[in-house]
Amino acid sequence: MPELPEVQTICQSLSRQLTGLRIESAQQISKLRKSVATADLDLFCRGKTIAQICRRAKYILIHFSDQSGLILHLGMTGCFIINPEDGIALKHERVCWHLSDGSRWRFCDARRFGSLQLCPSSLSFEKHPALIGLGIEPLQENFTGQYLKELCQLRKVPIKTLLMDQSHVVGVGNIYANEALFRSRISPRKLATRLSKVQCEHLANAIQDVLTAAIAAGGSTIRDYHDVDGSEGHFSLQLQVYGRSGLLCPNCNTVIRRLVQAGRSSFYCPHCQRG
DNA sequence: ATATTCCCCTGGAAGC
DNA sequence: TGCTTCCAGGGGAATA
Numbered sequence: 683m684p685e686l687p688e689v690q691t692i693c694q695s696l697s698r699q700l701t702g703l704r705i706e707s708a709q710q711i712s713k714l715r716k717s718v719a720t721a722d723l724d725l726f727c728r729g730k731t732i733a734q735i736c737r738r739a740k741y742i743l744i745h746f747s748d749q750s751g752l753i754l755h756l757g758m759t760g761c762f763i764i765n766p767e768d769g770i771a772l773k774h775e776r777v778c779w780h781l782s783d784g785s786r787w788r789f790c791d792a793r794r795f796g797s798l799q800l801c802p803s804s805l806s807f808e809k810h811p812a813l814i815g816l817g818i819e820p821l822q823e824n825f826t827g828q829y830l831k832e833l834c835q836l837r838k839v840p841i842k843t844l845l846m847d848q849s850h851v852v853g854v855g856n857i858y859a860n861e862a863l864f865r866s867r868i869s870p871r872k873l874a875t876r877l878s879k880v881q882c883e884h885l886a887n888a889i890q891d892v893l894t895a896a897i898a899a900g901g902s903t904i905r906d907y908h909d910v911d912g913s914e915g916h917f918s919l920q921l922q923v924y925g926r927s928g929l930l931c932p933n934c935n936t937v938i939r940r941l942v943q944a945g946r947s948s949f950y951c952p953h954c955q956r957g
Numbered sequence: 958a959t960a961t962t963c964c965c966c967t968g969g970a971a972g973c
Numbered sequence: 974t975g976c977t978t979c980c981a982g983g984g985g986a987a988t989a
Contacts, residue, residue: 685982715965715984740983757983759967774967793966795983839960848984855982904982905969924982944961947980 684756686820686853687896688907688915689740692762695910696742697735699764704731704782711775715757716797726750726800727779739816739852743807750803753812757795759906763788792906817850820889825851827883834874834882841877842870843944845889854889857902857924860949862888864923869955870941870948881957895920923949 684692708727710720718726730746737743744752754760763772767786771778777789777798789796801810808814818825833850834841844850845859854862863870865888868881877885901907901915904925908914922932927940931951941948 688982755983757966758981791966792968793981793983795966797984837959843960846983857982902982907982945963946983 684740684760684901684907685855685858686737686740686893687858687899687917688901689737689742689756689853690897691901691909691915692756693735693737693742696744696762699910700732700735700744700781700787702732703785704729706780706782708777708779710777710798711771712794714776714791714794714796714798716755716799717777718798718800722800723777723798727752738807738813739819739848740855741813743801745807748803751801751807753797753799753801753807753810754789755797755812757791757793757797759793760789760791760796761906761908762910763790763912764910815849816852817848818852820851820853820886821893825886825890827879827886830886831877831879831882834877837874839874840871840943841868841874841885842948844874846944846946851889853893856946857904857921858889858892858896860924861892861921864949864951864955865892867954868957870943870950872957923951925949 705727708723710717710723730748732744733747734745740755742754764785764787767784772788772790774790774792775788776791779787781787799812801807837844842859842863845854866884868885896902896917899915899917902917903914904918923938926938927949929938931938931954934953936951936953938949939952
């Protein structure tokens with residue numbers, strides 16, 4: 683479900699609502715792809731204060747004041763709800779934390795592709811196995827056309843597959859890979875190694891532009907994604923190719939096509955994206 | 958080492 | 974109305 687803009691939006695909301703609160707107790711209600719037994723989770727979290735919440739790739743990092751923390755991933759359908767304690771489990775509620783202000787922070791996830799991992803104070807977040815192999819943050823200043831060109835060199839994968847590989851560039855998933863390629867007029871099938879310097883410049887800029895615009899719009903709600911307060915992301919209205927096969931290209935009126943790459947749908951305009 | 962394929966799981970939409 | 978099939982913002986393990 684969530685890519686960088688959605689995770690960023692959720693992090694900002696969590697940060698506003700949870701920073702400074704203490705965890706009274708924690709409970710795992712049912713398992714996720716990676717999760718922690720209730721007894722261990724409760725022992726780990728109990729009495730700790732939430733100092734800071736930030737994002738790395740599509741992971742949410744909960745920093746406690748004792749330097750330990752939690753590493754959360756939303757998978758495809760994960761979401762959070764924070765509301766007054768009512769003692770009633772929500773549908774698909776997987777983990778919950780009881781907080782010092784009387785509220786309950788719930789991690790819900792229908793498909794259970796999400797994950798929860800512990801990061802002890804003895805281990806810095808960057809060295810945690812979940813985060814150690816991750817690639818560059820695309821909104822960082824050193825993510826340039828030149829950097830992307832070097833990444834593409836020697837790689838005989840389609841550029842779209844490379845963009846979605848979190849060990850190279852993080853945060854770009856299926857929606858924004860498709861949109862960035864459309865904006866830079868590059869075919870999703872083009873082999874990474876065959877991109878020119880200029881195309882890499884355009885693509886790096888397109889990735890930054892589309893992610894920035896999506897963050898400003900609060901992300902893209904296609905079906906499941908909602909912010910912590912339940913609100914939808916409005917960037918879905920600005921999507922130009924994602925999910926639009928059979929509809930007309932906004933630039934040239936050619937019919938947008940769908941193809942499958944590495945098991946995921948790609949959407950593109952066969953006329954605009956010939957490069 | 959690096960690149961596709963399959964699987965994890967649930968629910969909504971579309972087709973018959 | 975109901976059953977079946979396909980599809981979904983991710984990632985990791987098992988294959989080629």
